[in-house]
Structure formats: structure tokens, C-alpha cells
Amino acid sequence: MEQEKQQEVVVESVPPTGMKVVLREFKKDKIAMFSFIFITALIIGVYIASYFFIDIDEVMKVKLLQRYTEPGVNGYVLGADEAGRDILMQLIIGAKNSIYIAISVTLITSIAGIIIGLAAAYYGGVIDNIIMRIIDFFMTLPTLLIIIVMITIIPEYTPFHLILVISLFGWVGTARLVRSKVLSEARRDYVSASKTMGTSDLAIMFKGILPNLSSILIVELTLSFAGNVGIETGLSFLGFGLPPSVPSLGTLVSYATNPVVLAGKWWVWLPASLFILVMMLGINYVGQALRRAADARQRLG
Amino acid sequence: MWKTVVRRILVMIPQLFVLSLIIFFLAQKMPGDPFSGLITPETDPSRIEELREQAGLNDPLPMQYVNWIKDVAQGDFGKSYTYKRSVSSLIGERAYNTFLLSLFSVILVYALAIPLGVIAGRYKDTFVDKTVVLYSFISYAIPTFVLSLIFLYVFGYQLSWFPTSGTVDVGIEEGTLSYYWNRIHHMLLPAITYAVLGTTGIIQYLRSEVIDAQTQDYVKTARSKGVPMRKVYTRHIFRNSLLPIAAFLGFTITGLLGGSIFIETIFGYPGMGQLFVNSVLTRDYSVITTLVMLFGFLTLLGSLLSDIIMSIVDPRIRID
Numbered sequence: 001m002e003q004e005k006q007q008e009v010v011v012e013s014v015p016p017t018g019m020k021v022v023l024r025e026f027k028k029d030k031i032a033m034f035s036f037i038f039i040t041a042l043i044i045g046v047y048i049a050s051y052f053f054i055d056i057d058e059v060m061k062v063k064l065l066q067r068y069t070e071p072g073v074n075g076y077v078l079g080a081d082e083a084g085r086d087i088l089m090q091l092i093i094g095a096k097n098s099i100y101i102a103i104s105v106t107l108i109t110s111i112a113g114i115i116i117g118l119a120a121a122y123y124g125g126v127i128d129n130i131i132m133r134i135i136d137f138f139m140t141l142p143t144l145l146i147i148i149v150m151i152t153i154i155p156e157y158t159p160f161h162l163i164l165v166i167s168l169f170g171w172v173g174t175a176r177l178v179r180s181k182v183l184s185e186a187r188r189d190y191v192s193a194s195k196t197m198g199t200s201d202l203a204i205m206f207k208g209i210l211p212n213l214s215s216i217l218i219v220e221l222t223l224s225f226a227g228n229v230g231i232e233t234g235l236s237f238l239g240f241g242l243p244p245s246v247p248s249l250g251t252l253v254s255y256a257t258n259p260v261v262l263a264g265k266w267w268v269w270l271p272a273s274l275f276i277l278v279m280m281l282g283i284n285y286v287g288q289a290l291r292r293a294a295d296a297r298q299r300l301g
Numbered sequence: 302m303w304k305t306v307v308r309r310i311l312v313m314i315p316q317l318f319v320l321s322l323i324i325f326f327l328a329q330k331m332p333g334d335p336f337s338g339l340i341t342p343e344t345d346p347s348r349i350e351e352l353r354e355q356a357g358l359n360d361p362l363p364m365q366y367v368n369w370i371k372d373v374a375q376g377d378f379g380k381s382y383t384y385k386r387s388v389s390s391l392i393g394e395r396a397y398n399t400f401l402l403s404l405f406s407v408i409l410v411y412a413l414a415i416p417l418g419v420i421a422g423r424y425k426d427t428f429v430d431k432t433v434v435l436y437s438f439i440s441y442a443i444p445t446f447v448l449s450l451i452f453l454y455v456f457g458y459q460l461s462w463f464p465t466s467g468t469v470d471v472g473i474e475e476g477t478l479s480y481y482w483n484r485i486h487h488m489l490l491p492a493i494t495y496a497v498l499g500t501t502g503i504i505q506y507l508r509s510e511v512i513d514a515q516t517q518d519y520v521k522t523a524r525s526k527g528v529p530m531r532k533v534y535t536r537h538i539f540r541n542s543l544l545p546i547a548a549f550l551g552f553t554i555t556g557l558l559g560g561s562i563f564i565e566t567i568f569g570y571p572g573m574g575q576l577f578v579n580s581v582l583t584r585d586y587s588v589i590t591t592l593v594m595l596f597g598f599l600t601l602l603g604s605l606l607s608d609i610i611m612s613i614v615d616p617r618i619r620i621d
Contacts, residue, residue: 137316140604142596144559145577146323149593152581153330230444234563237446238578256450257567259465263458270454273447284442 021215025293032289035282042279043099050096054089081255081268091271094247095279101163101242102228108167109228110221113174118205120175121182131175138172148240159242166231174220181216185209215294222287226280233276249276305612313601320597321373324590325366331586373594379587383580388591392573396595398468399565399572402495403557405488409496410553414503415546421504422511423534433504441501445494445560449567452494463490466569491568499556503549510542544614551607555600 026033080086120131150165151157185191186209194204235241236250244251252272256262261269360368372378378388421433440448457465469483511534514520519541523533561574569575573592580588 137319140316140597140601141320142558142593142600144562145593145596146327148577148581149327149331149589152584153327153332226442234444234446238562238566239582250446253446253450256454259458262450262454266454269450273450276447277443280442280444281439284438288438 022218022290022293025289029289029292032285035285035289039279039282039286042095042282046092046095046099050093054093081252087252087267087271090247090252091249091275094249094252094272095275097159097242097246098229098232098236098249101159101166101232102225104163105166105170105228105232106221106225108163109170109224110174110217112167112171114178114210114217116171117175117178118182118209121179122186122201122205122209128179131179135172135176138169141169143169147235148238151235151240157243159246162232162235162241166228166235170224170228170231174224177216177220178213181213182209185212215290219287219291219294222283222290226283226287229276229279229283302612306609309605309608309612313605316601317598320601321370321594322366324594324597325369327593328586328590329362331589332584378591381580381585381588383583383585383588388587391588392576392591392595395571395573395576398570399561399574401484402488402491402565402570402572403554403561405485405492406495406499406557407550407553409492410499410503411546413496414500415507417500418504418507419511419534419539422508422515425508425512430508433508437501437504440497443498445498445563446567448498449491449494449564452490453567456490463487468571487570491564491570494568495557495560495564498560499553502552503546506549507542507546510545511538514538514541544610548607548610548614550610551603551605554603554606558596558599558603 026036081090116131120128147165147169150168151162154161154165191204191208194208199208232241233248233250233253236248237254238250239254241250242248249272253269253276256269256273376389378392380386381388381391384391417433417436421430424430453465456462464487468487469480515538520533520537523537524530528537558574561572562577563574564570565572565574566578573595576588577592577596579585580592
């Protein structure tokens, strides 16, 4: 009886870990909570709408008579672009494409970054040196220009190529972060203990060290997702992202490079710009709340 | 100190070498060659073949690479296909425009970020601080091209406060006072846009620096000697955080180069960023190659600058 009571006390005083911390932080920070629900609903809504309710071939059909239809006229909720294509429909499909590419790039770069960073920090020595030289080199490349040049010289260019080219330069940041965190983690007792017990290196890295980085990785994942949305829409805006036949948020914004559209036809470019803006603010806000949750000194809750 | 600088410059050499290899490889993959610019319908194909042979384009690749590097070292970057003039003079002109805009932007960045950062740190958790933090969050999250377009739309087209493209109005005599004012007027909006985007890092760093400094011994000492709080901020704390802020200059330059592609395109400012986008669209490969190399070199210089300033500021990171 006495012991049971003591145990209860012990259990109650255990500091909250993992998802509980995140939940507590989000309960405390109403804007972060709202941003999270909003972004999730947005992504799910965009996917459902573009798969079940919109016929892409119908949307991308050129209807010259409907050229630059104003919002609210002829059933065009947000008006039409220079080829008479519905802006709202393009916005939804474009958002889906942009999100799809950003998620793919984030997944590829995170996996590559985690493996490279873990290997560098865990093995150290020559391997670490070589990887760090490569990372330093990538950090000083004019990335945007090289991405654009690569995209223009790829024959039979598809969205798949775009994902690969962006990923080629995206892993560096994650690898650096993971390496620096693993460096301090690898000196801990539990790692030495596992080593003495004969646990394989792979098991120590992925089952021992990696779970301890989960909170930092979630932050990194969120923020790099936001960054990748920015890169894809930016490239599409310049005309080097998704091919013109595939709607993208960036392509919609790029209609504004025509002064006539920018000055007089706000409905063509402004919704997509605001969409990008709101999405970036939301994702980044969630990322920052997660970062606070991951760092005990900055927590609100 | 000098040892560190020399070491750091020596590290740059292999980086430049690999960069040039990558660019050479990319250039090989691009269709066309330096003579594409000379081809007209009347050109005899055998004449082109002769020229190719003379220029060594049929040599083995390593030979071509060595020759290319030799040309580049002598400032010979070939001819532009669209502009029908030598790449070096074309880029020289554009580089001057970009340099002016960048200089102006950097001044604005620091003029905006230093007071905001210090004030936010000094009045931590007040309304002013929260506003500055919110501002730096938004400017961090917003993509360059979205902010540029919104600024251009609002201040350029709706309010007509600024011209919407170019470097100077037509018909203004060069050298007069109104000419210089007109040039600045054209640069203002792009520079402000860049400044708004570029302040985030400096503000956040300065803010946390000032907050940390408040509990440090040297500040307590100054306070107990009777130095007024205002002076502690301007003399003691600010001076201590000034040099690390200077180290941001390197990153700011790197950011400017990346941002120039968007900002110059949107504001119709004829600098290197706009030239790059146009050259890619018109497939002007000799210009593209040169610009990628120049941007790569400048990015390297930026990071070199940051590292050198950091090693002056913090002797612990010097390599011995």
C-alpha cells in the first residue's frame, strides 16, 4: 500500500515527453493550434477537391471567349486568366501540385540528410572530414542558378526531375543539423553502453540515437517543408519550375510579370500570392511552436 | 590572424576548382557553342567547322577545360548570342547596376535592423518588442517574389509613389542632380523590398544578444559605476554586438545575389539577376556560364568575408 502510493507520486512527477510536450505547447499557443488545424485542413481539402471534384483537362482547356472574366461572372468564382481558365480551379490544383512537390522534396532531403549526418558524426574521423568538406562546398554554391541551369538542360523534363534537382541541393542543411546534434549525443553513456554490449552500429544509430533527435527532426521537417514550397513556387514563378501545362501556384503568380495583369487584373495573381503567403506563415508558425516545444528553455506551457 | 585568413583563402582554391568543373560539365551539356552567336543563314557550315577546329572545340575534354580556364583567367568569356557583344562588357555594365542596388540595400538593411533589434531587446516583452518579433517572423516566412509583387502593386501601381521598372527615366540628362535623384528613386522600391526581407537574421541575433548582455557582469559594473542606462545600451552593449553583426555582411551578400534574380526580374531592373533569367530564356549559354561562375565566386567571397570577420571578433575560432 505504502509502496504503491510512492510509485504513484513518482509517476506523476515524470516530466511530459514527446507528443505530450507538443500537445501542451499547442494548447498554450492558440495561434499555433489554429495554424496547425488550418494547414492540415487546407492540405486535405485541396487534395480531396482536386481528386474528386475537378477535371484537370476541363480546367486547362482554352476558352478564349471567357478571357479575363471578372470574379463572380458566369460562374467563375475567382474569375479567369488570359486563356479563360478558371482561377479558383487552377488555384486548387496548383496548390495540390506545389504541396506534393514540397512534400516529396522534404522526404527525400530529410532521409538523405539524416543518413549522411548520422554517418558523419557517428563514424567521425576521415568520413566526417570528407562529408564536411562536401557540405561546406555545397553551402557556397549559387544553388538557385545551378538548379535553373540544370532544369533547362534536362531533356524531356517532368515534375519528377524537378523534385530530384531541388533535392540534390536540399539535403545539406538537414545533414549539418543532424551531424551537430549526433556529435553531442554520440558521447553519451547509453551509446558507449550499447557499444560494450555489442549492439551493431546501425542499431545504435537508428534505434538508439535517432529517436532522441525526433523532436528536432520534426521541427526541421516542418521548416524545410515551408522552404521547399517557397523554392518550388519561386522556380515556377520564374518559369523554371513545373511545365506550363501543369498548374502551379508559382505559375499563377507569374502572370503578374505582365504589367497589364499586375496593375488591372488582380484576381489572376493575387489569390495565388495570398495563398502562398498564408500557407508559408501557417507552416512557419507551426514550425516555430514545435521548435519551442523541442527546447525546454523556450516552452510556454 | 593572418594565418587564418591565408588558410581560409587556400581552402577557396579547391572549391573554385570544383565549381569550375561543375560549370564546365553543365556548359558541355548545353546545346550550342561560342559560335552559335555568329551563325546567320548565310554562314557556310564548313566555315563553322573550321572555326570550331581553330577554337579547339574538337580537342579532348581535359584540353578544352584547360583552354577555357585560360580564357576565363584572361577575362575572355566569349560572345553573347542575343546582345551581339562580348560577355565581359555586357556583364560589367549589369554588374555595376547590381552593385549599386546591393550597396543601397545593404545600407537600408543595417539602418533598419540595428535600431529594431536593439529596441526589441531593450524593451523585451513589451508591445514594441512583440511587434518587432512579429515583423521579423513575417519577413522570414514570406517568399521574395510574393513580397516584391505586393510592394510593386501597392506602391508602384496603386499609390504611384515609385517608378515600376528601369534604372532611369528617358530624357533626363546624365550628370545633373535630377538624374542622380531619378536613379535613386528607381532603386528605392527594390532596395526597400530587399531590406524588409534581409533584416530577419540581424534583428533576431541583435535582440537575443542585447537580452543576454543585460545580465552580464560588464553591464552590471557599468551600472554600479553610475553610467546611465541609455549610455550602457549605446556605448557598452551596442559596441559589443556590433562586430558579430558585421559578420552578417557575408550572408547578406549571398542573400542579395539569390534575391536579385527575383527582385530584378519583378522590378524590371537591368542587373545581373535579370540578365541571368533573360539569358536562360533566350538560351544565351556563354552569358549563363559566366554568370553562374561569377555568382559562385561572389558567394564564396561572401562566406570568406563572414569567416574573416568572425575570426577577428572571436579569436577562439581561429585556426592555428
